[in-house]
Amino acid sequence: MTAKTDITLTVNGRDYAVTVEPRRTLADAIREDCGQTGTHLGCEHGVCGTCTVLLDGQPVRSCLLFAVQCQGKSIRTVESLADGDDLHPLQEAFVKHHALQCGYCTPGFLMLAAGILENDPDINDADLREALSSNLCRCTGYANIVKAVRAAADDMKSG
Amino acid sequence: MDKVLGKPVERLEDGPLIRGRGRYAGDINFPHQLHMRMVRSPHAHALIKSVDTGEALALPGVFAVWTSADIAELGPVDFRADRASEILKPYRQPVLAKGRVRYVGDPVAAVFAEDPYTAEDAAELVAVDYEELPAITRADQEPGEFDDGLGTEAALLTHTFGDVEAGFAAAHTVIELDLLTGRHSGVPMETRGAIGVYDAAADVLELHGAAKVPHRNRDTLIGMLDLAPGQVHVYESHVGGGFGIRGELYPEDVLVLVAAKRLGRPVKWIEDRMEHLMCANQGREQRHLARIAVDEDGRILAMDDEIFHDQGGYVRTHGSNVANRTMCMLTGLYDVSAFRAVAHFRLTNKTPCATYRAPGRFESTYVREQLIDAIAAELGIDRVAVRRRNLIPADAFPYRLAFDEPHVADLEFDSGDYELLMDKALEAFGWKELQDTLARRREAGEMVGLGIGLFLEEGGRGPSDGARISVDSQGGVEVVTGGASLGQGFETAMAQICADALGVDYKRIRVIHGQTDRIPYGIGAHATRATVLTGGAVHATALTLRAKALDMAAELLQSPADALNIDDGVIGKRDDPGGPTMTLGEVAKRMAPGSKVLGDRPPGLWAEDFFNPAETVFPYGVHLAQVRVDPGTGGITVERFMVAYDVGRAVNPAMVEGQLVGGCLQGLGGALYEEFAYDERGQPLAVTLADYLLPTLGEAPEIECLITEDAPSPLNPLGIKSAGEGGINGVGAAIAGAVNEAIGIPGAVTRLPITPQRLKAILRAAGK
Numbered sequence: 047m048t049a050k051t052d053i054t055l056t057v058n059g060r061d062y063a064v065t066v067e068p069r070r071t072l073a074d075a076i077r078e079d080c081g082q083t084g085t086h087l088g089c090e091h092g093v094c095g096t097c098t099v100l101l102d103g104q105p106v107r108s109c110l111l112f113a114v115q116c117q118g119k120s121i122r123t124v125e126s127l128a129d130g131d132d133l134h135p136l137q138e139a140f141v142k143h144h145a146l147q148c149g150y151c152t153p154g155f156l157m158l159a160a161g162i163l164e165n166d167p168d169i170n171d172a173d174l175r176e177a178l179s180s181n182l183c184r185c186t187g188y189a190n191i192v193k194a195v196r197a198a199a200d201d202m203k204s205g
Numbered sequence: 206m207d208k209v210l211g212k213p214v215e216r217l218e219d220g221p222l223i224r225g226r227g228r229y230a231g232d233i234n235f236p237h238q239l240h241m242r243m244v245r246s247p248h249a250h251a252l253i254k255s256v257d258t259g260e261a262l263a264l265p266g267v268f269a270v271w272t273s274a275d276i277a278e279l280g281p282v283d284f285r286a287d288r289a290s291e292i293l294k295p296y297r298q299p300v301l302a303k304g305r306v307r308y309v310g311d312p313v314a315a316v317f318a319e320d321p322y323t324a325e326d327a328a329e330l331v332a333v334d335y336e337e338l339p340a341i342t343r344a345d346q347e348p349g350e351f352d353d354g355l356g357t358e359a360a361l362l363t364h365t366f367g368d369v370e371a372g373f374a375a376a377h378t379v380i381e382l383d384l385l386t387g388r389h390s391g392v393p394m395e396t397r398g399a400i401g402v403y404d405a406a407a408d409v410l411e412l413h414g415a416a417k418v419p420h421r422n423r424d425t426l427i428g429m430l431d432l433a434p435g436q437v438h439v440y441e442s443h444v445g446g447g448f449g450i451r452g453e454l455y456p457e458d459v460l461v462l463v464a465a466k467r468l469g470r471p472v473k474w475i476e477d478r479m480e481h482l483m484c485a486n487q488g489r490e491q492r493h494l495a496r497i498a499v500d501e502d503g504r505i506l507a508m509d510d511e512i513f514h515d516q517g518g519y520v521r522t523h524g525s526n527v528a529n530r531t532m533c534m535l536t537g538l539y540d541v542s543a544f545r546a547v548a549h550f551r552l553t554n555k556t557p558c559a560t561y562r563a564p565g566r567f568e569s570t571y572v573r574e575q576l577i578d579a580i581a582a583e584l585g586i587d588r589v590a591v592r593r594r595n596l597i598p599a600d601a602f603p604y605r606l607a608f609d610e611p612h613v614a615d616l617e618f619d620s621g622d623y624e625l626l627m628d629k630a631l632e633a634f635g636w637k638e639l640q641d642t643l644a645r646r647r648e649a650g651e652m653v654g655l656g657i658g659l660f661l662e663e664g665g666r667g668p669s670d671g672a673r674i675s676v677d678s679q680g681g682v683e684v685v686t687g688g689a690s691l692g693q694g695f696e697t698a699m700a701q702i703c704a705d706a707l708g709v710d711y712k713r714i715r716v717i718h719g720q721t722d723r724i725p726y727g728i729g730a731h732a733t734r735a736t737v738l739t740g741g742a743v744h745a746t747a748l749t750l751r752a753k754a755l756d757m758a759a760e761l762l763q764s765p766a767d768a769l770n771i772d773d774g775v776i777g778k779r780d781d782p783g784g785p786t787m788t789l790g791e792v793a794k795r796m797a798p799g800s801k802v803l804g805d806r807p808p809g810l811w812a813e814d815f816f817n818p819a820e821t822v823f824p825y826g827v828h829l830a831q832v833r834v835d836p837g838t839g840g841i842t843v844e845r846f847m848v849a850y851d852v853g854r855a856v857n858p859a860m861v862e863g864q865l866v867g868g869c870l871q872g873l874g875g876a877l878y879e880e881f882a883y884d885e886r887g888q889p890l891a892v893t894l895a896d897y898l899l900p901t902l903g904e905a906p907e908i909e910c911l912i913t914e915d916a917p918s919p920l921n922p923l924g925i926k927s928a929g930e931g932g933i934n935g936v937g938a939a940i941a942g943a944v945n946e947a948i949g950i951p952g953a954v955t956r957l958p959i960t961p962q963r964l965k966a967i968l969r970a971a972g973k
Contacts, residue, residue, distance in 0.1 A: 048322075067322065083232040084225015086445070088394045089478040093894040096394055124225035137223040141215050144859045147867065148692025149222030150229060150394040150445030179902035182894070184394050184446050185692055186863060187870035188902040 053117045057082055058126040066113045073097045075113035076123060084124040084153045095181030098154040099123050105161035124153035127160065135198040136160060145194035147185035154181050159195045167203055206773045210705045213859030216697040217712065227443040230398025230414030235471035239268050241461060242324035244314035244331045246306035249340035249554035249887020253304055253333060256314055261330040266323040269468060270331060272314045273301040276463060282456055283425050290524045296351060296359050296552060298519035300456040308518035308556050309889050310483030312456050317464060317472060340554040340887035344515035345492045348551060357552040360525055364532035365609045367543030372507020376498035380579045385956040386568045386937065388490035388881040391561050392899060395445020396476040397485060401461030410437050410462045416444040417452025417689050418729035419719045425454050441719025447691030449560040450486040453522045482892050487881055488527060488561035490515040491568050497576045503584050503591040507543035510535060510572065514550050517557035525550050527558065530565030533616060537573050537661045538623045538825055539595040554887040562871065563930040567937055570660045571957065574938035582951035589631065592659060596623045618823040620916040627659060630827040630849035633911050639831065652834035654946025658935030664927030665737025665822040670728040672742040674703060674750050675811035680774045680790030682709055685717040687727015688739035693929060694860040698736050699743050701856055706747035708771025709789065733927040736856055741816030741921045750812035754792050761787060761795060761802065822918040824926035826850035828939035834947045836968055839961035841877055841944060849911035853918045853926030861928045866908045868932020874900045876940040877958050948973060
């Protein structure tokens with residue numbers, strides 16, 4: 047279990063050659079081996095969704111995957127959202143609608159929302175609430191997160 | 206440019222946070238760091254017979270394994286300087302357990318290894334031989350022995366005023382309730398973390414990953430480690446939520462410092478979620494045997510409460526503060542002339558407790574408002590009318606509560622119009638119209654009801670905080686504070702206050718907090734203090750700095766200082782828009798050391814000042830709830846929820862609303878879902894987020910928020926009253942009242958959280 051394996055992880059379009067134990071979680075590999083610390087860990091057992099990233103376009107809990115399972119797949123984290131100084135519409139909406147306080151759950155919510163809207167740009171309010179209820183936030187009471195994602199969805203469709 | 210104080214401007218904090226560029230404890234690393242993992246007790250109460258570290262030490266990558274014998278010289282985690290209490294000292298928690306463990310999770314040994322996976326492997330190889338002892342799991346059971354000759358009732362605390370016996374003797378009606386508040390906690394999304402670094406060249410120990418009260422923790426640490434203030438620096442970076450429990454000094458914080466110095470390597474510790482749910486401070490668990498005496502109109506003659514306070518395995522940094530705050534806030538916003546509270550402050554074999562958002566106030570509001578509802582039910586008077594009859598009237602401020610106990614500080618409520626806010630809230634909620642609507646729904650067979658909880662908050666307690674503000678040669682402004690940021694928007698609030706006072710764009714202001722090497726004193730962010738206290742200091746300092754800048758500019762612009770104004774960082778004549786101007790940056794440049802224009806002035810464009818409020822501010826609010834009960838499942842749906850709150854003056858209304866709404870949902874968690882339950886052997890039953898049920902979006906109602914500014918505080922120049930804890934304060938009270946009405950049984954709910962099982966049992970017992 048502790049013998050290390052060489053793998054290549056593709057994070058935000060860049061290949062990282064890393065040497066990991068088979069038991070190393072994807073979250074730890076993204077953070078510690080690829081240096082992308084925007085992905086946070088909240089519970090390490092798949093309940094809170096703080097560590098959500100996109101794996102081949104689908105939101106996943108990176109604490110519930112091993113890094114060795116993700117070779118050859120496209121991994122996208124919060125660091126991929128902004129294009130230089132240009133924020134992603136979701137990021138702009140989160141700022142505008144006060145959808146974050148401590149910011150710890152924010153990268154997970156942003157990636158969850160990005161995955162939801164990429165897969166279903168016309169998602170209705172009920173389905174959006176249902177999908178967003180998979181992640182936990184302890185600060186905001188969620189209302190502003192829903193507002194922000196809805197605003198970003200409208201913005202992305204019109205833009 | 207437009208003033209920003211009072212505007213819902215965007216937050217300065219958000220830029221890095223939405224880009225994934227935050228720097229939380231887990232993101233802080235130092236070269237050659239070791240990783241610490243705690244070995245924790247699996248028993249609630251046991252003697253430690255032996256600890257064998259041999260197998261763990263033999264694991265490749267393990268650097269050291271410590272037990273209490275390795276840190277024999279280190280005392281227990283101390284109380285904060287302002288909470289020293291001799292009788293409680295024997296109940297403090299050792300950094301590593303000595304001879305006995307007192308809750309599941311009590312740290313027994315620490316492993317230091319090259320990487321966190323190895324450290325966790327090695328921790329499992331530490332063999333501890335225990336002799337299990339009977340566990341005390343309830344504060345209302347017979348006290349036992351904490352240690353040789355030391356009982357588990359650490360203190361019997363009292364708060365009294367007036368003639369309680371006479372009040373009860375004169376009563377038309379006496380109401381008695383037996384109420385329980387469940388064990389909850391803040392459960393921030395980021396677990397705790399601490400990184401210790403020893404700088405041998407400077408002989409300084411650095412603690413990274415701090416929060417809430419960095420300066421106070423620095424002071425505790427230098428006492429425990431026998432060091433000078435300049436030898437311990439505490440650093441706060443981003444913090445993933447606090448809610449009172451994060452940032453207090455815990456055993457692990459002390460241990461990473463001791464280890465960093467002795468092992469010669471930085472030491473990093475990041476808590477996992479299971480540890481967090483077993484070891485970080487919990488709160489709320491109290492039993493109240495409460496009595497209230499009223500006349501025939503429901504006017505309160507006396508209140509009497511016997512409290513059993515479950516402190517858990519040790520007394521942590523706050524001493525008995527939570528039990529004391531419970532008692533002194535029990536009468537709340539009612540005019541009560543006789544009062545007695547007695548608190549049995551008892552140790553149990555569960556996770557230690559301390560302050561969780563609105564400590565003592567969530568509990569006491571729940572008890573008080575249940576008593577008021579019970580009076581209304583007993584006398585057949587409307588529950589709003591009973592409240593109205595007993596509220597402290599608007600012309601009675603400042604209103605003083607003076608307790609008989611010489612060591613208990615008096616409270617002086619600074620300002621308020623409680624009835625006005627209650628009426629505004631009821632109006633906004635449509636309370637009157639809802640009476641008929643819900644009555645019709647009940648007639649149609651639905652179990653629906655309304656609840657009301659009035660609450661009093663406290664904040665901005667002194668004694669003092671300072672700030673230093675400087676302007677650089679490009680006009681950038683740095684505000685150095687001893688405040689702390691747990692995600693509440695502290696930097697933005699301070700920048701807004703500074704911006705208007707000084708006359709600059711708030712986005713050009715950088716706010717420093719939680720760095721003990723940048724400013725010698727700091728109050729931190731606790732007990733709803735930050736905006737009042739540090740904000741007051743920033744305001745005072747900005748005004749001093751403004752005067753300094755204008756004094757210099759007056760000479761340079763050849764104009765009296767009082768004819769000048771600063772707008773967007775540019776100084777010019779108030780009544781001459783086209784006249785000569787200069788920027789704050791230019792003034793700063795002209796004030797550099799050695800400058801010929803300085804004259805007798807000290808060099809540099811900077812100032813420091815302090816704010817020393819004499820008294821605490823008392824904001825207040827109203828919670829209103831509408832719930833529907835499913836008699837089949839015992840499930841409760843919160844159909845509507847409102848918080849109304851008089852904040853004195855809102856620095857940033859969007860941030861105030863964020864605090865209130867977020868607090869409400871936490872309160873709904875505590876009222877309906879969240880509970881740290883234990884079995885009879887003291888084994889915790891909620892050690893994952895699948896057992897400890899934080900509300901998700903699925904449970905979250907749209908929370909309506911009414912912020913008023915009818916009673917600004919006379920105690921600070923901006924009238925601010927703070928907003929951090931009000932959102933959670935009266936939620937338990939309002940929900941309990943609403944459920945009682947929904948099921949048609951006054952006083953039925955006696956225990957929070959109101960889980961479906963408990964509600965089903967109530968309905969079954971009532972034949973419903």
